[in-house]
Amino acid sequence: MLMHHGIGLDHFNSLPRRRAIHALYECCCSVTWAEKIADGRPYPGYEALHTAADAELHALSAAGLAEAFDSCAHESVSERSVIELARITRARLTRMLGPEEGYPEY
Template sequence: MVMHKGIGLERFNSLPRTRAVHALYSCCCAVTWAEKVADGRPYADRAALLKAAEVELPALSDADLGRIFDSFVRQEITERTTELLTRLTRDRINLMIGPSDGYPEY
């Protein structure tokens, strides 16, 4: 479950490292992956963030990949492929970022 919804890319880029890792972890449930992607900030645009996220997924161990798939309890998973994991993670990152400017803070 994504806990940081619609924060916008600018706000994501400015989060302290631990909060950025937490936001990314909620998208993919892999600390190593979240740390590597968070350390790549700031991202110029959404495409750059998504590309960095995609590049780091295949570098994970089989055990990490299995745990990530297990975290997608609400999605119907018919096969455990990197392509499917990339798509699911991309969807969660898009939910986390939301609109380009994020939602307004109240």
């Protein structure tokens, strides 16, 4: 379960660096990746964030990818590839941020 659930992109963009890294670490479990994504803020939209996240996953070393996969042991993984890690990470980012259109007002 993510501690940062449904926080929205605007709130994520405004988090202090350390808190943003913490929130991102929950999505991928790579400090290197989380730092790079946090430092790329602000993101104008979900797609820009997802694009940056995918690019930084591809930039991880083999050891960095192995570390991220080892932390995703509780996830259903079909193969240990960057594409599979990107799928998991995108799903976690979406849960962290919540729906792109926001939550309905009640």
